[in-house]
Amino acid sequence: MRRLLILWFASVLLASCSNKQDQYLFERKEAAADIKPADTIANITNYHIRPQDILQITNVQNNRSIIDQQAGAGSAQAGQSLQTTGENGNNNYTVDDDGTIGLPALGRIQIAGLTRTEARKRIEDLYGKELKHPLLEVKIVNLKVTVAGEVKSPGNVPLVKDRTTLIEVIGEAGGLTEKANEKMVKIIRTNQHAKVDKLDLSNINTLSDSRIFVQNDDIIYVLQNKKAVRNNNLQNLSLVIQPFLLLVNTALIIYTFARR
Known part of the structure; x- marks a missing residue:
């Protein structure tokens, strides 16, 4: 029983100390049916x-x-x-x-x-x-977007020119963190009845997608990747189970001394 407990703790520790995951931006080239020409976007030019x-x-x-x-x-x-x-x-x-x-x-x-x-x-x-x-x-000069989620410097980013892209905004926010899911970046268009656009930054064709141009009051949210979500779930599970395991381990120690 004690060996099983030691193995379980070791597996949780290894899972929580996973290596940094590299970001794979614009490495794939896949056609997407919902990509629109860049000249159709409603941007700051016609604000x-x-x-x-x-x-x-x-x-x-x-x-x-x-x-x-x-x-x-x-x-x-x-x-x-x-x-x-x-x-x-x-x-x-x-x-x-x-x-x-x-x-x-x-x-x-x-x-x-x-x-x-x-x-x-x-x-x-x-x-x-x-x-x-x-x-x-x-x-x-008051136009801005809000960046949240897995970026290094979340917060408000001012829009200083007419056509600002999602890539430029993420750059101003310090870039993606190691936990970011580059395949799932959401842009919540608050000026369009909370419309949500989902962009895949691992696909180079996204650069020609009209939705990559941000608009005033957009909210950009970068989700976590699967590895980060899994590690968080394991850590949460370990926090829940830890008191129970401590109790079991204490009972085993008492039982061992009682048999001597």
Whole structure:
């Protein structure tokens, strides 16, 4: 009986101390019926601005904030006199609940419902009535995705460009852990009634799948691989059985001494 107990403990110990499993990313090449062309994805390019979004508006020609047209200043003078006029002394502007933002010399303008490109064009057109060929850059700086599960640095990852892929987001999160299941990565699309896309990162064809482009407020969850799940189950089982085994082992010791 004691030998059996020793063997059982040894098997649990070996199972819990398994070697690191290598990740096999993009090694397989299999056709998938549900893969869609990359140009069909709804990504940040056609994201429509909403209330409470934060816009960063910069004058590209002068690497400063948007134009501060002083009272009585001519167009040429205004073009050379740029001030940092955003909220709290920077060039960020929050979209109000009514869908407007307040801009220097323009007042409040309706911006909600427009894409980033449409918003830039509208603002340039409005400033263009006073200035010659204004060149602005508009970014939406509050967009993000949330990464959880088997990545090294889970948390929120900002979306700093229009077309950001799942691979880039996982890279920003430190990459996959040794427990990650590269064949089962879930993207929960909260903007699409909690639609769930499952991607296989071991298949190189996934790189051409439109679903690999992330969207604002996506939740990316990397599941554990089978070995990690099995080890966790064994560890949980050992925690449950350990008190019972301790009791049995104590009874065997008492019984052995009693027979002497």
